[in-house]
Amino acid sequence: MLVGGVFVKTHYGLQGHIQLLEGTASDDLIHPHVPALSIEQKFPSLIQSVPLEQVKIVEYFPHAEENYQPLHPLEEWIAYDRGFQGYTVQVPDEIALQTALKAHLDQNLPISPPLELMRHSADQILPYLKAWHEAGTWLFDQPYSRVDWEKVPESTQNALFWIAEIFDEDHFIKRLEDKKWPLLESLKTLPREEQYALWMAQIYTIKDQLPSFEKKTSPRMLSAYLRLYGIHYSIIPKPLKEMPLTHTIIPKSAPFKKEERTPAITIDFKGEKISLLFNSPLKWPSKGGNFLFRFQPHREKIPYLIRLHQAVNIKQPGSDQTASYECTLTLIDKRTGNKTPCFLSMNKPYETMDGYRFYLAGMGKVDTYGVKSVQLVINRDPAKMLLTYPGGFLVTLGTLLLFFKKKDTKG
Amino acid sequence: MILWNVLGLFFSCSSQEQPHVELMKGRYGNQPIYQAEVPNHWIKLEQASDLSDTRMPIATYKIGDGLLTVHNFPYASFEERIPPEAQIQRWKKQFPKGIHDISSVAHGGFGGFRLETEEMIGYAMQLSPLIFKALHPSEIDKRADYTIKFVGPVVDYRHEVDLFAISFEWTTPLLYERL
Numbered sequence: 001m002l003v004g005g006v007f008v009k010t011h012y013g014l015q016g017h018i019q020l021l022e023g024t025a026s027d028d029l030i031h032p033h034v035p036a037l038s039i040e041q042k043f044p045s046l047i048q049s050v051p052l053e054q055v056k057i058v059e060y061f062p063h064a065e066e067n068y069q070p071l072h073p074l075e076e077w078i079a080y081d082r083g084f085q086g087y088t089v090q091v092p093d094e095i096a097l098q099t100a101l102k103a104h105l106d107q108n109l110p111i112s113p114p115l116e117l118m119r120h121s122a123d124q125i126l127p128y129l130k131a132w133h134e135a136g137t138w139l140f141d142q143p144y145s146r147v148d149w150e151k152v153p154e155s156t157q158n159a160l161f162w163i164a165e166i167f168d169e170d171h172f173i174k175r176l177e178d179k180k181w182p183l184l185e186s187l188k189t190l191p192r193e194e195q196y197a198l199w200m201a202q203i204y205t206i207k208d209q210l211p212s213f214e215k216k217t218s219p220r221m222l223s224a225y226l227r228l229y230g231i232h233y234s235i236i237p238k239p240l241k242e243m244p245l246t247h248t249i250i251p252k253s254a255p256f257k258k259e260e261r262t263p264a265i266t267i268d269f270k271g272e273k274i275s276l277l278f279n280s281p282l283k284w285p286s287k288g289g290n291f292l293f294r295f296q297p298h299r300e301k302i303p304y305l306i307r308l309h310q311a312v313n314i315k316q317p318g319s320d321q322t323a324s325y326e327c328t329l330t331l332i333d334k335r336t337g338n339k340t341p342c343f344l345s346m347n348k349p350y351e352t353m354d355g356y357r358f359y360l361a362g363m364g365k366v367d368t369y370g371v372k373s374v375q376l377v378i379n380r381d382p383a384k385m386l387l388t389y390p391g392g393f394l395v396t397l398g399t400l401l402l403f404f405k406k407k408d409t410k411g
Numbered sequence: 412m413i414l415w416n417v418l419g420l421f422f423s424c425s426s427q428e429q430p431h432v433e434l435m436k437g438r439y440g441n442q443p444i445y446q447a448e449v450p451n452h453w454i455k456l457e458q459a460s461d462l463s464d465t466r467m468p469i470a471t472y473k474i475g476d477g478l479l480t481v482h483n484f485p486y487a488s489f490e491e492r493i494p495p496e497a498q499i500q501r502w503k504k505q506f507p508k509g510i511h512d513i514s515s516v517a518h519g520g521f522g523g524f525r526l527e528t529e530e531m532i533g534y535a536m537q538l539s540p541l542i543f544k545a546l547h548p549s550e551i552d553k554r555a556d557y558t559i560k561f562v563g564p565v566v567d568y569r570h571e572v573d574l575f576a577i578s579f580e581w582t583t584p585l586l587y588e589r590l
Contacts, residue, residue: 025585025587
C-alpha cells in the first residue's frame with residue numbers, strides 16, 4: 001500500500017509553487033524544474049492556430065547563458081506594445097551625440113572654428129564638453145590635447161588670451177571696477193551669465209586694439225573660444241536614440257553551481273530560428289509579433305484562486321532577526337465560488353477538504369514602503385488517505401505486534 | 412447562578428458588533444473599486460455628486476462623535492505621485508498637539524504610514540510601483556493612492572478604525588501574471 005501510495009503521488013499528485021504580491025491573486029501553479037515551451041498568439045481568432053508540427057526543436061543546450069547585443073551597455077529596455085514589435089534599448093545622450101558628431105566630421109562638413117581646433121581628437125570633444133559642464137564654471141581650466149593656435153588669427157588669439165587672463169568668476173564686477181572697465185554700467189544691469197557673455201563680446205569687438213602678448217597660451221582660451229561661438233554642453237540639443245536589441249544563446253560547459261545550469265533551446269518555427277533561454281523574463285516575438293515564445297517552467301491551473309491580503313514579517317523583540325512569517329489569504333474555489341479566509345505561518349500549513357495543502361515558503365519586500373511578495377508551496381497527494389496513511393498504519397501495527405509474538409517452542 | 416452567567420456570556424450582545432463588507436466607488440465610473448469591513452453602527456454619509464475634485468472624500472462615515480473620511484488620488488503618470496510622507500507631514504501640522512506616533516504599514520498592494528495623535532488616526536497609502544506600472548492608464552481609479560482619516564475620540568474607536576483600514580482593499584485583485 002505504501003509503494004502504491006508513492007506511485008500514485010508521483011504520477012497523479014501535484015507539487016509546485018505560486019508567487020503572489022500583496023493585493024494580487026493567482027491560480028497559476030509553477031513547476032520550477034519542468035521546462036515547457038509557451039506559445040501565445042496575439043489574435044487567436046484571426047490567425048490560424050499553430051499546429052505543433054510547425055514548431056521543431058533544433059538544438060538543446062543543457063547549460064547556456066543569454067547574450068544581449070545592443071550598441072553599448074544596457075540601461076533600460078523598451079518593449080513596444082508589450083514586446084510584440086520587438087525590444088530596444090534607450091541609448092544615453094552621449095552616445096547618440098557622439099554618433100551624430102562623428103557623422104558630421106566624417107562627411108567633412110564645415111564646423112565652427114573652435115571645433116575645428118579640436119577636430120584632430122574628435123572623440124575627446126564630447127568628454128571635454130561634458131567635463132566642463134560638470135565643473136559648473138564659465139571657463140574651463142582643463143587643457144585639450146595639441147591645440148594648434150597657429151590656425152587662429154593673431155587678433156583672435158589676443159582677445160582670447162586677455163579674456164582668459166582677466167576673467168574672474170568670483171569677483172567679476174569688482175575686478176572690472178578695479179580695472180576701470182569703461183562699459184561696466186551696461187553690464188551691471190544684466191543677469192550674471194549674460195554679463196559674462198556681453199563682456200566677452202565687448203573684448204572680442206576691440207580685439208584689434210588690444211595690446212599683444214608674447215605667444216602665451218592658456219588652457220582657458222579654448223573654453224573662451226567655445227563660449228564666443230555659443231558652444232556648451234548644456235545648450236546642445238540631446239537626440240534620443242533607440243537601438244534594436246538582438247540576443248544570442250551561448251552554450252557553456254557545465255558550471256559548478258546548480259543554479260547556473262540554465263538550459264536553452266533553439267526552435268525552428270516556419271523557417272525562423274529562435275533561441276530561448278530557460279526562464280528568461282522576456283517573450284520573444286515571431287512573425288511580426290503575432291506569436292510570442294517563451295521557454296519557461298511548466299504552469300498548471302489549480303481549482304483555487306488565491307488572493308493575498310497581507311504578509312507580515314514578525315521580528316524578534318529588540319532585534320532585526322525574523323521570529324515568524326505570516327500571511328492572510330482568501331481561497332476562492334473556482335468550482336463553487338466559495339471564499340475561505342485562511343491564515344498561514346511558518347510550519348503551519350492550510351489544507352482544503354479535497355487535499356490541497358498550502359505552505360508559506362518564503363517572503364520578500366518589493367518596495368520601500370514594505371509591500372511584500374510571498375511564495376507558497378502547494379501540494380496534493382490524492383492517495384494519502386486511501387493508500388499511504390493506511391499502509392503506514394499497517395506497517396506500524398505489524399512492527400508492534402512482533403514484540404508480542406510468542407517464541408517458537410518446537411524442539 | 413453560574414449557569415445563567417455562562418449562558419449570558421453566550422447570548423449577550425457584544426458592544427462591538429460584527430462588521431459587514433461594504434463596497435465603495437472611486438472617483439470615475441459607477442463600478443465599486445474598493446471594499447472594507449464596516450461595523451454596523453457606523454453611519455455612512457451621502458457623497459457629493461461630483462467627485463472629480465480630490466478634496467472630496469469618496470466615502471464618509473460618522474462614528475459616534477467622530478468622522479472618518481476616505482480619499483483617493485488618481486494619477487495619470489508615475490512621476491506625479493505624492494509620497495505618503497507628504498500627507499503625514501500635512502496632518503502633523505493640522506494636529507500639532509501631543510505625541511505623534513508614526514508606523515509603517517503595508518497591505519493589499521499598498522504601502523505607507525499610519526499616524527496617530529490624540530485627536531486623529533490617519534493612513535496614507537501608496538500603490539506599489541510594480542502594480543501601478545502593470546495597470547493600464549485607463550484604470551485610473553485603480554492606480555490611485557488613498558488616505559483614511561479619522562478625527563474624533565481615538566481611544567474609543569482605535570480598534571474599529573484600524574480594522575477598517577487593514578481590510579480596505581480592491582474589490583477584485585490584480586492577477587499576478589499581469590506583473
